[in-house]
Amino acid sequence: EGNFALDGLLGFDLHSKTVGIVGTGRIGAITAKILHGFGCRLLGYDFFQNVDCLALGMEYVALPELFAASDIVSLHCPLMPETYHLIGAEAIEQMKPGMMLINTSRGQLIDTKAVTKALKSGKIGYLGLDVYEQETDLFFEDLSNHVIQDDVFQRLLTFPNVLITGHQAFFTEEALKNIAETTIGNITDFEQGRPCANQIDLDQVKR
Numbered sequence: 001e002g003n004f005a006l007d008g009l010l011g012f013d014l015h016s017k018t019v020g021i022v023g024t025g026r027i028g029a030i031t032a033k034i035l036h037g038f039g040c041r042l043l044g045y046d047f048f049q050n051v052d053c054l055a056l057g058m059e060y061v062a063l064p065e066l067f068a069a070s071d072i073v074s075l076h077c078p079l080m081p082e083t084y085h086l087i088g089a090e091a092i093e094q095m096k097p098g099m100m101l102i103n104t105s106r107g108q109l110i111d112t113k114a115v116t117k118a119l120k121s122g123k124i125g126y127l128g129l130d131v132y133e134q135e136t137d138l139f140f141e142d143l144s145n146h147v148i149q150d151d152v153f154q155r156l157l158t159f160p161n162v163l164i165t166g167h168q169a170f171f172t173e174e175a176l177k178n179i180a181e182t183t184i185g186n187i188t189d190f191e192q193g194r195p196c197a198n199q200i201d202l203d204q205v206k207r
Contacts, residue, residue: 008160014035014038014039014040015038015039015040016039016040016041017040017041017071017072018040018041018042018043018069018070018071018072019032019035019040019041019042019043019070019071019072019073019074020043020044020045020066020067020069020070020072020073020074021035021042021043021044021045021053021058021074021076022044022045022046022063022066022073022074022075022076022077022086023045023046023075023076023077023078023105024044024045024046024048024049024050024053024058024076025046025050025076025077027076027104028044028046028050028053028074028076028077029050029052029053031074031076032044032052032053032056032058033052033056036056036057040072041057042056042057042058042059043058043059043060043061043065043066043069043070044058044059044060044061044066045060045061045062045063045066046060046077063091064094067091067094067095068094068095068096069096070095070096070099071096071099071100072099072100072101072102073087073095073099073100073101073102074102074103074104075087075101075102075103075104075105075106075109075110076104076105077105077106077109078105078106079105079106079108079109083106083109084108084109085108085109085110085111085114086109086110087101087103087109087110087111087114087115088111088114089111089114089117092114092115092118092123092124095123095124097122097123097125098122098123098124098125099123099124099125099126100124100125100126100127100128101115101124101126101127101128102127102128102129103128103129103130103131104128104130104131104169105131106131107129107131107132107133107134107135108133110129110133112132112133112152112153112156113152115127116152116155116156119156119159119161119162125161126161126162127156127159127161127162127163128162128163128164129156129162129163129164129165130164130165130166130167130168130169131167132153132164132167134150134152134153135166135167137150138150138153138166139166139167140166140167182198186198
């Protein structure tokens with residue numbers, strides 16, 4: 001828009017910041033590797049400790065400790081009954097004032113109304129979303145000439161410290177190819193009675 005003023009653009013260095021990564025599977029581990037390269041202290045929470053993350057110096061802690069110590073919290077876990085609204089009023093109360101929250105995982109991990117309240121109070125200083133609780137009727141559509149009926153989403157768009165992308169973190173040629181190959185591989189393993197490398201035992205996870 002031709003506006004090159006610096007007003008409202010003051011940022012902070014990632015170096016020496018504490019980043020809490022919730023979910024340290026493949027994507028969470030790659031995120032940890034990138035942040036390690038910036039000189040961040042890494043905290044992790046997962047049912048299973050990832051040896052690659054441990055090699056980076058990540059410390060696995062309980063969620064309350066992760067929330068309390070992290071300057072940035074990044075979500076990379078699946079949506080299950082146990083993770084629905086993982087970030088709600090109780091979790092937010094445990095977080096640092098002015099912290100940054102990033103969700104590129106599943107929209108329903110976050111209680112959007114609770115997060116909106118925290119944005120208004122300044123408890124959450126920065127919010128980045130690639131997913132949203134009620135995204136089904138919003139994302140992947142051009143709504144520029146429509147009145148969006150979701151008042152919660154519309155309220156989020158008014159904050160200058162909120163960045164929302166339309167569930168497009170996966171949208172690269174390479175990622176789409178990998179998704180297709182992995183899906184076909186899983187189906188083939190199942191059809192031929194072979195063990196599937198990507199199968200998750202939910203009973204084991206809950207234990």
